[in-house]
Amino acid sequence: MSEEMEGGTVKKFLYVNRKAPYGTIYALESLEVVLIGAAFEQDVSLAFIDDGVYELMKGQNTKGIDMKNFSPTYRALEGYDVEKLYVEKESLDARGLAEADLIVPVKVISAREMTDLMAESEVVLSF
Amino acid sequence: MKFAILVNEGPYTHQAVDTAYQFTKAALEKGHEIFRVFFYHDGVNNGTRLMVPPQDDRNIQKRWSELGEKHKLDLVVCIAAAQRRGLLDENEAKRQGKDGNNIAPGFRISGLGQLIEAGIQADRLVTFGD
Numbered sequence: 482m483s484e485e486m487e488g489g490t491v492k493k494f495l496y497v498n499r500k501a502p503y504g505t506i507y508a509l510e511s512l513e514v515v516l517i518g519a520a521f522e523q524d525v526s527l528a529f530i531d532d533g534v535y536e537l538m539k540g541q542n543t544k545g546i547d548m549k550n551f552s553p554t555y556r557a558l559e560g561y562d563v564e565k566l567y568v569e570k571e572s573l574d575a576r577g578l579a580e581a582d583l584i585v586p587v588k589v590i591s592a593r594e595m596t597d598l599m600a601e602s603e604v605v606l607s608f
Numbered sequence: 609m610k611f612a613i614l615v616n617e618g619p620y621t622h623q624a625v626d627t628a629y630q631f632t633k634a635a636l637e638k639g640h641e642i643f644r645v646f647f648y649h650d651g652v653n654n655g656t657r658l659m660v661p662p663q664d665d666r667n668i669q670k671r672w673s674e675l676g677e678k679h680k681l682d683l684v685v686c687i688a689a690a691q692r693r694g695l696l697d698e699n700e701a702k703r704q705g706k707d708g709n710n711i712a713p714g715f716r717i718s719g720l721g722q723l724i725e726a727g728i729q730a731d732r733l734v735t736f737g738d
Contacts, residue, residue: 492728494724510649517720521725523724604733605735606733
């Protein structure tokens with residue numbers, strides 16, 4: 482399953498983001514794991530399903546709730562070599578969203594394809 | 609099998625904590641190895657020794673500490689999540705200018721890298737939480 486590379490094992494990590502960006506801390510603390518995890522040079526993918534798709538929405542404004550708008554951090558992921566972002570089509574559709582509403586380039590996939598992605602991942606961290 | 613355990617919820621609020629404990633205990637009894645138990649999000653509150661539950665209820669912190677001592681478990685609390693929520697060890701309390709620490713015996717505070725490492729090293733990483 483995992484291939485030996487110089488410097489150690491490389492596994493397929495999948496971070497599954499399921500929660501809205503505000504309301505609970507899961508989305509923010511998930512992103513913190515992704516950023517720290519990037520230093521380990523693993524094969525990383527991010528999935529956004531359910532309310533997790535809201536994490537990537539353009540034009541977030543958190544002034545009224547006195548919380549930090551951390552959505553620009555998703556744009557920095559590329560600099561950490563985290564480039565595989567998958568968004569579930571059904572979750573977008575159910576919320577009246579489209580790819581053009583998102584802050585970063587993503588690959589929109591079906592729920593069926595999402596299950597395949599999960600099945601082929603070796604370490605799934607779900608937030 | 610070599611398991612890593614991720615506990616994402618707070619004690620008493622969420623049964624995920626109890627299930628994580630029961631799973632860990634059962635896995636050890638079956639002869640499996642627990643590479644690490646990592647506490648994240650409100651899960652860090654499992655590691656405060658200042659919790660005082662009613663006497664007729666389980667003491668979640670004590671239960672982890674005792675299981676940890678018996679099986680030499682590596683009970684790791686995420687430092688970033690812990691600092692936000694007011695869980696400090698002696699060093700961190702000193703560094704942050706706080707007048708006390710509350711980390712429980714057998715727990716240690718460390719970085720998120722410990723979670724990633726657990727994912728790499730274990731055969732299975734099992735998450736307990738919402």
